[in-house]
Amino acid sequence: MEHYELHYFDYSSLRRRTVDAVWPLNHNLERHFCLPITQGDKAGKADKCINPGDDFARGKERSYPNYLHTKINSLEAELRETERTHGKQSSTPVSSNNPELNTTANGTTDSAPHGRRDRRPSKKRENREVNDLVSNFGLLSINAAARDYKGFSSLMSVARISMWAITRDNYLDMSDMSLPSKAEAQELGESYLQNIFLVLPVIEKSTFYASLHAVYRDQALPYHHYVLRMVIATALIMQSLEFGDQNYVRAGTHAMAAMNFVEDAFRPDNISSIQAMLLLVEYSRYDPRRFDNWTLVGAVTRAAVDLGLHQDPPKQARVARGHLEARRRVFMCLYAMDRLTSIAFQRAFSFSDASTNVDIEASLLDSQLPGAPPEASVWMKPFEYGWRHFQIRQVQSAIWQDLHQNGHIPLKEPYSYIWEKWDEAHQWLKDLPDGRPGPVKDLTILEMIATVVQLLAPSPKVPEISQLAQSLLFEKCIEYCDRIQNAMDDANTSKSLSYTSGIRVQRISHIFVHNFRAHSEWLLKGNKPRSDPHPKGTKAPPKFEYPERDNNDERTLKFIKEMKRVLEYFSTRFGMPMWEKQFRIEALPVESSLTIPYGRVAQGCEL
Numbered sequence: 001m002e003h004y005e006l007h008y009f010d011y012s013s014l015r016r017r018t019v020d021a022v023w024p025l026n027h028n029l030e031r032h033f034c035l036p037i038t039q040g041d042k043a044g045k046a047d048k049c050i051n052p053g054d055d056f057a058r059g060k061e062r063s064y065p066n067y068l069h070t071k072i073n074s075l076e077a078e079l080r081e082t083e084r085t086h087g088k089q090s091s092t093p094v095s096s097n098n099p100e101l102n103t104t105a106n107g108t109t110d111s112a113p114h115g116r117r118d119r120r121p122s123k124k125r126e127n128r129e130v131n132d133l134v135s136n137f138g139l140l141s142i143n144a145a146a147r148d149y150k151g152f153s154s155l156m157s158v159a160r161i162s163m164w165a166i167t168r169d170n171y172l173d174m175s176d177m178s179l180p181s182k183a184e185a186q187e188l189g190e191s192y193l194q195n196i197f198l199v200l201p202v203i204e205k206s207t208f209y210a211s212l213h214a215v216y217r218d219q220a221l222p223y224h225h226y227v228l229r230m231v232i233a234t235a236l237i238m239q240s241l242e243f244g245d246q247n248y249v250r251a252g253t254h255a256m257a258a259m260n261f262v263e264d265a266f267r268p269d270n271i272s273s274i275q276a277m278l279l280l281v282e283y284s285r286y287d288p289r290r291f292d293n294w295t296l297v298g299a300v301t302r303a304a305v306d307l308g309l310h311q312d313p314p315k316q317a318r319v320a321r322g323h324l325e326a327r328r329r330v331f332m333c334l335y336a337m338d339r340l341t342s343i344a345f346q347r348a349f350s351f352s353d354a355s356t357n358v359d360i361e362a363s364l365l366d367s368q369l370p371g372a373p374p375e376a377s378v379w380m381k382p383f384e385y386g387w388r389h390f391q392i393r394q395v396q397s398a399i400w401q402d403l404h405q406n407g408h409i410p411l412k413e414p415y416s417y418i419w420e421k422w423d424e425a426h427q428w429l430k431d432l433p434d435g436r437p438g439p440v441k442d443l444t445i446l447e448m449i450a451t452v453v454q455l456l457a458p459s460p461k462v463p464e465i466s467q468l469a470q471s472l473l474f475e476k477c478i479e480y481c482d483r484i485q486n487a488m489d490d491a492n493t494s495k496s497l498s499y500t501s502g503i504r505v506q507r508i509s510h511i512f513v514h515n516f517r518a519h520s521e522w523l524l525k526g527n528k529p530r531s532d533p534h535p536k537g538t539k540a541p542p543k544f545e546y547p548e549r550d551n552n553d554e555r556t557l558k559f560i561k562e563m564k565r566v567l568e569y570f571s572t573r574f575g576m577p578m579w580e581k582q583f584r585i586e587a588l589p590v591e592s593s594l595t596i597p598y599g600r601v602a603q604g605c606e607l
Helices: 064-091 113-139 160-168 182-193 206-215 222-238 247-264 271-284 295-309 323-345 360-367 382-406 414-430 438-456 465-491 498-520 520-527 552-574 580-592
Strands: 005-010 015-020 100-105 109-110
Touching: 005 498, 113 271, 160 247, 160 295, 182 206, 182 222, 206 222, 222 247, 222 271, 247 271, 271 295, 323 360, 323 498, 360 382, 382 414, 382 438, 414 438, 414 580, 438 465, 438 498, 465 498, 465 520, 465 552, 498 520, 498 552, 498 580, 520 552, 552 580
Parallel strands: none
Antiparallel strands: 005 015, 100 109
């Protein structure tokens, strides 16, 4: 294959780059493959994107993908004409008296020097056209705004590009892809609705039940098959306790069966396609060996931004109430998943908070059933917990951006900001409605603790933490370890513990060990820390409500022992054996430093 030098503009880094022309088909696209190209003028082709002709109705916008398709047809026609003309010229006898041609010993003809000069501009023009076309292929990944978009060709589509980028391992015995009985499918669907839907209402309940009935009545569309398979797959994998067990295999079978319908489900020109992608995101949180969760979240985010879901429609636009509510609800779920995944992997967000303008609370009030009192149950306020979940993700997002993403110059008064966010996280927990289900209650407490641990830990903006922060961080990590064990041991709560939960546990264990090694002398004393000074008009630091202790050495060793058990649980469940092994190596110096004489450690805390 002949290679060309390709110049293109990388919108993610805002830099012009030069790569080989085969890059768009072989490059590791991750989040680049889903950069939005909603207008032709983004590629400098505004003059070519609107051109009513025989193939398009007058006045109808001609989409950029269809322009590329037409361009390919044009180039193919030119190529055929060139080959035909070249064939005629080759069949014409060559005169030996022609001064512009020289016959070589093997009978071939070489052009004279000025003949080569004549072909040089055409060669440059050909290179330029091929570079331009290949660049368009690379940038054309998702064009949700094009009404004519139905996949670029039989060999390139949004679904195929997405699946190629996110699939890690699709090896699975697909001999049995049959659906379970309708009763079992409905039971699994209700399990999904009670656990995942409660905090991430990606689809409507009516959509699931419509898909269920349509599939078992043989009246289903491809989208119905996809929704039902993904809901069943997610419900099954939530029940998996070990990588490769029966529930894991069954879940993988249904997920792979759903992939047969992605060509119809992943058409990023409407909200239902974003919902279909989010269903796969939910599943990927429990199956990291098969799907790349972070890349998938990036793909969905870019498609949603291309549709404008990160902004409410202008007030003068007439948007149906149900459509507006669906937009807001889908964005709410997308935002929560993007923040959770990006913070867990310690990477940048797909979009900033400043770029969004969606009134989620207004949608919540609109969705409340008529006549429902303020203290109504969750069934009368369907998206209450989803909205609360969105709120804590907003707090976490602000903390991550302010302390980790916005530069590396330390703050002059960091704790005026830190204690303000501390109050926000605790107030969020206090404002949660009473009577919430047990699993939801346990998970919300874990979210609050994880938020303050992230807030108190050293960061580029706060490289050195105060004694109060050291002590609070020590206590909060231990509290998190205790509560995550309770969640593991509860059959209902453990269903909601995902792969990203395991990454968070690993991160908190690392923070605890680092904090203890850096400040062991102070922490082992167990004294109450002094309060941090705060300027007038700022939040006062919280009171240290934990009692003085003289056994923090034993508590540290107990934390290490229990954290090994927690990480072993997640390693076994998600097939990540290195998590527990890495923590053992990291915690070994702490264990060695706390070993008491005669080679023994605190009672009940063996190595």
